[in-house]
Amino acid sequence: MYGLFHPGLAIKDPEGGYFIVSGHRRARASKLAGKDAMPFRILDTDMETARIMMVDSNFQQRDELLPSEKAKASVDQKKDSIISSSGY
16 A cells, blocks of 8 residues: 555644644655645644644654653743743
């Protein structure tokens, strides 16, 4: 069997185009394989939720992360959320 088993996930970018939430490596591999397009599921969510989904997706792919690294990423994510919601 050839091709992708799972489509990538993306959200609409308010400035135009799309923002990939999950599937960056699959998209790069598709381009290297000479494909013009790959399937994506477009999510109806905001950028903050998309960021959380990206971090969760990365955690699932990386078994070798130490608990301290996961905790730091979680704290950084919360800081980014506070900063972006406050307008700074």
